[in-house]
Amino acid sequence: MDLKDLYQDVIVDHNRSPRNFRRIADASRTLEGFNPLCGDKLTLYLKLDGDRISDLSFEGSGCAISVASASLMTERVKGKTVREAEHLFDRMHDLLTRDNVNADLEPLGKLAVLSGVREYPSRVKCATLCWHTLKNVLEHPGNPPVSTE
Amino acid sequence: MSARHDRLRKLAAVAAGFDALRWRRDFPVLWQRVHGKPLVYLDNAATSQKPQVVIDAISGYYRKLNSNVHRGVHHLSELATEAFEGAREKARHFIHAATVREIVFVRGATEAINLVAQSYGRSRFKAGDEIILSEMEHHSNIVPWQLLCEQTGAVLRVIPITDAGELEPGACEKLFTSRTRFLALAHVSNALGTINPVKDMIACAHEHNVPVLLDGAQAVPHLPVDVHELGCDFYAFSGHKMFGPTGIGVLYGREALLQDMPPWQGGGDMIRVVRFDKTFYNDLPYKFEAGTPDIAGAIGLGAAVDYLEHIGMPAIEAYERQLLAYGTEQLQRVKGLKLVGTAREKAGVLSFSVDGIHPHDLGTIVDREGVAIRTGHHCAMPVMERFHVPATARASLAFYNTREDLDALVRAVGKAHQVFL
Numbered sequence: 102m103d104l105k106d107l108y109q110d111v112i113v114d115h116n117r118s119p120r121n122f123r124r125i126a127d128a129s130r131t132l133e134g135f136n137p138l139c140g141d142k143l144t145l146y147l148k149l150d151g152d153r154i155s156d157l158s159f160e161g162s163g164c165a166i167s168v169a170s171a172s173l174m175t176e177r178v179k180g181k182t183v184r185e186a187e188h189l190f191d192r193m194h195d196l197l198t199r200d201n202v203n204a205d206l207e208p209l210g211k212l213a214v215l216s217g218v219r220e221y222p223s224r225v226k227c228a229t230l231c232w233h234t235l236k237n238v239l240e241h242p243g244n245p246p247v248s249t250e
Numbered sequence: 251m252s253a254r255h256d257r258l259r260k261l262a263a264v265a266a267g268f269d270a271l272r273w274r275r276d277f278p279v280l281w282q283r284v285h286g287k288p289l290v291y292l293d294n295a296a297t298s299q300k301p302q303v304v305i306d307a308i309s310g311y312y313r314k315l316n317s318n319v320h321r322g323v324h325h326l327s328e329l330a331t332e333a334f335e336g337a338r339e340k341a342r343h344f345i346h347a348a349t350v351r352e353i354v355f356v357r358g359a360t361e362a363i364n365l366v367a368q369s370y371g372r373s374r375f376k377a378g379d380e381i382i383l384s385e386m387e388h389h390s391n392i393v394p395w396q397l398l399c400e401q402t403g404a405v406l407r408v409i410p411i412t413d414a415g416e417l418e419p420g421a422c423e424k425l426f427t428s429r430t431r432f433l434a435l436a437h438v439s440n441a442l443g444t445i446n447p448v449k450d451m452i453a454c455a456h457e458h459n460v461p462v463l464l465d466g467a468q469a470v471p472h473l474p475v476d477v478h479e480l481g482c483d484f485y486a487f488s489g490h491k492m493f494g495p496t497g498i499g500v501l502y503g504r505e506a507l508l509q510d511m512p513p514w515q516g517g518g519d520m521i522r523v524v525r526f527d528k529t530f531y532n533d534l535p536y537k538f539e540a541g542t543p544d545i546a547g548a549i550g551l552g553a554a555v556d557y558l559e560h561i562g563m564p565a566i567e568a569y570e571r572q573l574l575a576y577g578t579e580q581l582q583r584v585k586g587l588k589l590v591g592t593a594r595e596k597a598g599v600l601s602f603s604v605d606g607i608h609p610h611d612l613g614t615i616v617d618r619e620g621v622a623i624r625t626g627h628h629c630a631m632p633v634m635e636r637f638h639v640p641a642t643a644r645a646s647l648a649f650y651n652t653r654e655d656l657d658a659l660v661r662a663v664g665k666a667h668q669v670f671l
Binding site: 104105107108113116117137138139140141142162163164165166168221223224227 | 607608609610611614615618625626627634640641665669670
């Protein structure tokens with residue numbers, strides 16, 4: 102497997118210029134996620150409009166995989182309902198952790214660029230950190246920070 | 251200054267005759283290819299590789315001697331006991347302890363430090379007593395003391411470090427008070443490579459009647475260690491960082507101190523007589539070795555000591571010093587690379603960050619080139635905080651590494667630049 106399958110152009114681009122990389126001053130919920138193994142740290146800001154995630158952003162520092170994954174996630178999840186976001190979490194989780202090479206990547210769209218991570222077991226947690234943080238903040242708004250270790 | 255110069259010149263002369271490739275052939279794991287590239291193993295501070303003689307000693311024990319120690323009168327038990335106690339004598343000789351009664355086998359440096367905290371500290375320290383350690387300690391020389399503080403009400407005092415990664419000069423003296431009870435300090439820092447001026451620190455502590463524990467896990471693979479000359483009260487190290495197996499390590503303690511300390515774990519082997527009304531403990535060092543020990547591990551460690559003494563620790567120190575200087579010079583030429591830890595006296599470690607590339611990505615990319623390094627906080631989160639980095643990449647050396655290994659690292663970092671350009 103070539104390194105380029107992991108560090109695809111989209112990932113390199115989202116790492117260099119992360120989208121929605123900002124604080125939401127009047128966020129409905131915020132949550133910190135932390136991966137102590139490599140020091141990846143992110144804060145997720147989420148604004149809810151009824152059942153709809155009207156705005157989603159993040160701040161923090163981490164490796165290219167974790168930053169790109171968070172950037173792609175905010176781009177994708179913004180505007181979705183909580184239910185749709187949870188459904189996306191499940192799809193991403195399958196993509197990154199299950200060994201189903203024939204998975205239908207179509208519904209994931211751009212998020213599918215992260216599929217290369219599966220071949221690098223030590224890096225899966227980098228890509229899932231933001232998603233776990235999102236799931237946590239959706240399910241339990243008052244929870245302590247998420248840790249993927 | 252001229253004494254230092256003289257020493258450096260002598261070291262250079264020794265290093266010149268060192269044949270790293272010859273020793274490398276003794277390590278079967280290093281003969282392989284990783285991702286189609288020859289393995290370049292630069293993660294020795296995490297764990298070192300094992301020479302064939304160590305592997306043979308362990309398998310030889312299981313093939314020919316396996317039996318419990320200190321118990322049986324039968325032939326195998328006697329042979330196993332002899333081999334196990336022989337390993338203790340080798341460990342004693344390796345660090346120049348006065349007697350084998352001062353050599354306690356433990357699982358590793360971590361367990362050694364926990365033993366001292368719980369046996370020495372818990373029976374003596376009171377609320378408000380102070381324990382000094384440094385900002386560059388490995389978590390294993392922080393957390394056992396924090397647990398002790400929770401149990402006794404003692405408090406930690408921390409020696410800060412400078413931008414170069416050295417102990418703040420004079421800070422230690424300033425930290426000593428009438429309440430100081432203990433100093434616990436890394437001999438060599440695992441995250442920065444700094445060799446601490448431990449002799450001065452010990453002298454300072456002893457002036458205040460404060461005993462000193464040195465965490466020697468990162469020192470024993472790189473430097474000759476003489477606990478007698480250092481004058482430390484406790485010295486902790488692990489077998490697996492010095493080419494021996496995992497699961498075995500040594501706590502050295504001055505006999506008078508160990509004698510006065512209560513056991514910290516109870517069980518077989520650590521007792522002389524057990525009655526329900528009173529139990530009498532065994533002599534040193536067995537008082538601290540409850541249960542069947544890692545016999546094969548100790549024998550493997552003994553073989554590692556023999557191997558290192560055959561090569562010669564002074565030769566290893568001299569060679570690695572040159573290798574480290576070469577690596578430092580080469581890495582400093584890499585675009586955007588910043589070394590973390592630039593102490594004047596260093597051993598074995600090149601910790602660094604590269605602009606625009608997270609250490610974790612760097613680790614993955616260089617791995618694809620066959621180069622094994624560690625990335626992360628190196629179990630020294632306070633060090634990362636001190637240098638305002640989430641993590642670093644760390645190449646750590648052993649005597650089987652060569653300049654070519656460091657060239658491969660530099661090339662691999664170049665690949666990372668390409669990926670992120």
